Amino acid sequence: MPRLSLYRQDKTSDYRFLDRTIAEMYTVGGIDIFIHKYLGPTATGDSTIDPSAENFDATQPGSATTDPTFIEDLLLLENRDRSYDPDVYQMRGVYNIQDIDFDLSQFGLFLQQDTLFVTFHYNTMINTFGRKLMSGDVIEVPNLKDYHPLDQSIQTPLPKLYTIQDASYASEGFSQTWQPHLWRVKATPLVGSQEYKGVLDVYANPADADANLCGSVDGTTITADSTLCKAESYSAGTINDLLSTHNKNTEINTAIVAQAVAELPTSGYDVSKFYIEPVGKDNVPDNPAGIKADNTSYTVDMNHVTVDTSVVSPEANGWLAGYLTGNNLPPNGLPMTPGTVFPPNALVGDYVLRLDYFPNRLFRFNGDRWIKVEDNVRTNLTPGASDNKTQRNKFITNNTTLTTKDRGAIPTLQGLSDLLRPSADN
Amino acid sequence: MATQFHYDGQIRRFLLQFTRMFSHYQVEYGKDDTGLPTYLTVPVRYGDASRQAQHIIQQNSQSSILNVPSMAFHISGLSYARDRVQDPQFVGKVQVRQREYNTNTETYESTQGNAFTVERAMPVPYDLNISLDIWTSNTQQKLQLMEQILPLFNPSLEIQSTDNYLDWTSLSVVELNNTNWSSRSVPIGTDEPIDVATLEFTIPIWLSLPARVTKMGVIHKIVSSVFDDDDIDNFDPLNSDDILLGTRAQITPHGYQLLLIGNQLQILEANAPENVKNTSFSPVTAQVSNVSWKAVAEQYGELESGISQMRLLNDVTGKEIVGTIAYHPTDDNILLFTVDIDTIPANTLTPVDAVVNPLRSGPGILTGTVAFPSASTGQRYLLTQGTGDINNPANDVATAWKGTDGSQLIANTNDIIEYNGSHWTVVLDASTTTSAEYITNLTTSLQYKWTGTQWVRSVEGVYAGGDWSLVL
Numbered sequence: 001m002p003r004l005s006l007y008r009q010d011k012t013s014d015y016r017f018l019d020r021t022i023a024e025m026y027t028v029g030g031i032d033i034f035i036h037k038y039l040g041p042t043a044t045g046d047s048t049i050d051p052s053a054e055n056f057d058a059t060q061p062g063s064a065t066t067d068p069t070f071i072e073d074l075l076l077l078e079n080r081d082r083s084y085d086p087d088v089y090q091m092r093g094v095y096n097i098q099d100i101d102f103d104l105s106q107f108g109l110f111l112q113q114d115t116l117f118v119t120f121h122y123n124t125m126i127n128t129f130g131r132k133l134m135s136g137d138v139i140e141v142p143n144l145k146d147y148h149p150l151d152q153s154i155q156t157p158l159p160k161l162y163t164i165q166d167a168s169y170a171s172e173g174f175s176q177t178w179q180p181h182l183w184r185v186k187a188t189p190l191v192g193s194q195e196y197k198g199v200l201d202v203y204a205n206p207a208d209a210d211a212n213l214c215g216s217v218d219g220t221t222i223t224a225d226s227t228l229c230k231a232e233s234y235s236a237g238t239i240n241d242l243l244s245t246h247n248k249n250t251e252i253n254t255a256i257v258a259q260a261v262a263e264l265p266t267s268g269y270d271v272s273k274f275y276i277e278p279v280g281k282d283n284v285p286d287n288p289a290g291i292k293a294d295n296t297s298y299t300v301d302m303n304h305v306t307v308d309t310s311v312v313s314p315e316a317n318g319w320l321a322g323y324l325t326g327n328n329l330p331p332n333g334l335p336m337t338p339g340t341v342f343p344p345n346a347l348v349g350d351y352v353l354r355l356d357y358f359p360n361r362l363f364r365f366n367g368d369r370w371i372k373v374e375d376n377v378r379t380n381l382t383p384g385a386s387d388n389k390t391q392r393n394k395f396i397t398n399n400t401t402l403t404t405k406d407r408g409a410i411p412t413l414q415g416l417s418d419l420l421r422p423s424a425d426n
Numbered sequence: 427m428a429t430q431f432h433y434d435g436q437i438r439r440f441l442l443q444f445t446r447m448f449s450h451y452q453v454e455y456g457k458d459d460t461g462l463p464t465y466l467t468v469p470v471r472y473g474d475a476s477r478q479a480q481h482i483i484q485q486n487s488q489s490s491i492l493n494v495p496s497m498a499f500h501i502s503g504l505s506y507a508r509d510r511v512q513d514p515q516f517v518g519k520v521q522v523r524q525r526e527y528n529t530n531t532e533t534y535e536s537t538q539g540n541a542f543t544v545e546r547a548m549p550v551p552y553d554l555n556i557s558l559d560i561w562t563s564n565t566q567q568k569l570q571l572m573e574q575i576l577p578l579f580n581p582s583l584e585i586q587s588t589d590n591y592l593d594w595t596s597l598s599v600v601e602l603n604n605t606n607w608s609s610r611s612v613p614i615g616t617d618e619p620i621d622v623a624t625l626e627f628t629i630p631i632w633l634s635l636p637a638r639v640t641k642m643g644v645i646h647k648i649v650s651s652v653f654d655d656d657d658i659d660n661f662d663p664l665n666s667d668d669i670l671l672g673t674r675a676q677i678t679p680h681g682y683q684l685l686l687i688g689n690q691l692q693i694l695e696a697n698a699p700e701n702v703k704n705t706s707f708s709p710v711t712a713q714v715s716n717v718s719w720k721a722v723a724e725q726y727g728e729l730e731s732g733i734s735q736m737r738l739l740n741d742v743t744g745k746e747i748v749g750t751i752a753y754h755p756t757d758d759n760i761l762l763f764t765v766d767i768d769t770i771p772a773n774t775l776t777p778v779d780a781v782v783n784p785l786r787s788g789p790g791i792l793t794g795t796v797a798f799p800s801a802s803t804g805q806r807y808l809l810t811q812g813t814g815d816i817n818n819p820a821n822d823v824a825t826a827w828k829g830t831d832g833s834q835l836i837a838n839t840n841d842i843i844e845y846n847g848s849h850w851t852v853v854l855d856a857s858t859t860t861s862a863e864y865i866t867n868l869t870t871s872l873q874y875k876w877t878g879t880q881w882v883r884s885v886e887g888v889y890a891g892g893d894w895s896l897v898l
Contacts (some may be wrong), residue, residue: 076565081456150486158489164596192493197456247494248483249469253449260446269591275523275538277725323458332536392578
């Protein structure tokens with residue numbers, strides 16, 4: 001007679017009886033959990049997996065197919081570009097509801113204690129999901145869905161998403177047979193990041209308040225390709241648009257930059273509103289209005305007035321000359337002629353802006369020669385702005401190409417490590 | 427009670443520009459359908475948000491998710507920079523002229539508008555410390571951002587809070603002091619929080635009191651104190667008629683002189699002709715001048731017709747003659763002068779009918795076609811030459827000035843004579859008069875003053891540089 005023992009090396013009828021009972025208990029007492037299945041790093045092109053290819057990186061070999069066992073970056077050991085199954089899986093799970101608290105961090109409110117420990121029936125999971133839940137899978141807990149966001153124009157309820165951090169057998173899931181029946185996952189709130197782009201960039205469906213994602217409506221799986229879930233059909237945007245603070249933070253950033261630009265459109269100092277006293281020969285202040293024919297105070301015996309005397313223009317920036325004050329605007333708002341040559345028959349006091357100088361240079365004609373007044377040294381400081389002429393921008397915002405005899409057009413912005421290295425034609 | 431509040435957002439403006447400095451950085455953010463990388467612009471914002479504002483951003487919903495990569499900064503310290511202290515009592519003064527603003531077109535004209543004197547108190551140096559947190563979800567993102575940001579700080583980047591030319595506190599630098607690579611423990615523990623790298627910056631800033639703006643005022647007379655050590659033994663600052671520290675020099679820019687004729691003020695160059703000296707009894711005439719009032723006035727501000735003042739210092743009387751001025755409608759060389767009559771000295775003597783040379787003419791004498799009026803009671807003349815001989819009164823050398831009673835006129839230069847009905851009498855003996863006397867010549871309407879030694883014009887005439895002031 002064999003020894004009395006509940007333990008069995010194999011999964012016997014006792015195990016199956018207990019397992020069916022436990023599965024039924026999850027069906028009866030559990031809650032639907034919607035699961036976005038991690039498929040693996042996003043498949044890359046052939047060139048990244050061919051060791052002979054020019055851009056092949058042994059530490060980032062790439063994969064022709066999505067494979068959850070594949071690691072995208074072997075140096076940093078991380079999967080940044082993840083693919084998720086467009087289908088959404090539905091399983092019953094159990095977790096303990098708990099109160100949470102908000103921790104105001106620099107970039108938002110962390111939900112303290114908002115870590116869920118959810119248990120799933122193991123065999124149901126395998127049958128439904130095809131594998132065990134793993135770190136990187138994303139789950140949605142439907143009873144935490146928020147139907148009343150602060151912005152009432154949002155017609156779509158906001159799903160509550162978590163990402164699985166760890167997964168293992170649940171201690172409470174071992175039956176008398178010592179066999180495990182439950183799979184326990186530790187899930188933390190999803191972060192809107194590159195890793196979960198495949199989940200968050202799915203468009204939400206505002207048409208049906210119960211259709212939380214492009215996935216499950218009354219138990220029927222609707223893929224992202226379905227007409228019911230076509231992104232173009234809805235105006236609510238993606239899940240990311242609904243849930244994430246990125247757009248709002250970007251709006252805030254844009255507003256701040258707009259104000260910063262308003263307060264400092266360009267570097268240096270705005271001297272255009274100031275007045276510079278025009279001084280004629282012998283340092284005698286000249287009448288800025290010039291000399292008119294009906295002016296009786298000028299006589300023919302005056303030696304500083306000539307037939308060419310018109311509006312008197314300052315010879316230089318005078319008291320406004322200084323660090324970063326050059327903006328190629330003539331003093332006192334007087335007119336100037338932009339061009340690439342000096343005009344013939346110029347009058348004394350005429351200004352010319354030479355556009356073929358870099359930076360552009362303003363000259364004034366003194367009757368004998370063109371005298372430099374200033375260079376246009378003021379520039380937009382916003383990174384990436386098209387009129388940003390800073391040294392930094394010259395090196396960074398550089399989208400131009402250079403035509404070569406043998407390699408066609410090559411970019412003028414190149415990393416030092418790849419500098420002038422020939423690239424393959426294919 | 428006067429308002430004590432003042433706030434210029436000085437630190438706030440640096441925070442704005444700091445945000446701008448770190449805006450628009452991008453990271454690779456997956457790949458598009460063609461396999462090419464897509465890029466995400468990393469938002470930057472102030473990290474110390476209020477709880478309510480953050481709830482609003484997050485839709486007051488626990489479903490809201492945090493996004494990375496992101497950057498947030500906060501002020502980690504503000505400390506007084508003792509090593510940059512300069513003269514705390516210093517007040518920097520600058521004279522500025524603005525172009526005239528056209529309110530209709532809302533643009534600046536090419537002519538001069540207002541002119542101001544701006545006084546700025548010495549700003550106080552502070553070191554503003556800012557921590558910039560870079561939130562990333564993976565190491566590659568962090569490497570991308572760091573590689574874009576860190577090479578720019580070698581060791582600093584320039585930052586400017588405003589483009590106002592007069593704000594001497596606007597320019598500073600952002601210096602990178604320290605880098606904290608990660609907020610996470612290594613190896614990663616039980617959690618996978620967002621990774622935060624921190625860059626710590628210092629911005630040496632200056633906090634300033636508000637500036638004091640005044641209208642650019644009295645000009646053209648720069649009074650400078652000159653310590654005269656040659657006369658130190660006799661130096662008596664308390665009783666000195668001058669300012670403390672001795673003599674005083676009055677300087678006029680360009681050395682311009684001013685000529686008052688009637689109600690017109692003409693500006694002259696420094697080398698004015700000799701024929702307009704104030705000691706001449708003859709009326710002066712307008713001179714040739716290359717100087718324009720508009721050009722001169724606009725060096726210092728805008729001349730308001732009927733409001734701006736001209737103050738003329740009579741160096742003989744030591745008093746100022748004040749009046750309002752306006753541009754002449756056609757002559758840039760002339761200002762119209764409306765004198766305040768209360769500032770003109772009153773006559774102390776009865777006006778004379780004319781200033782005459784008794785050796786050249788006399789009552790009843792026909793000079794050319796002009797006949798000198800016959801003597802009548804009450805006629806008064808101011809003499810430019812003496813006549814008669816006190817030692818030989820019988821000498822009949824000035825018969826024209828002999829009275830009907832045969833009395834001879836014996837008078838000296840600068841005397842004033844009057845006819846009493848029978849003969850001429852000296853009513854003011856210049857040789858014995860030392861008090862200041864004022865009298866008007868009815869022929870020219872010019873007023874003269876007796877200085878004790880000579881007659882000079884009391885109001886009209888030339889005012890040398892330093893003797894006139896323009897109050898705009």
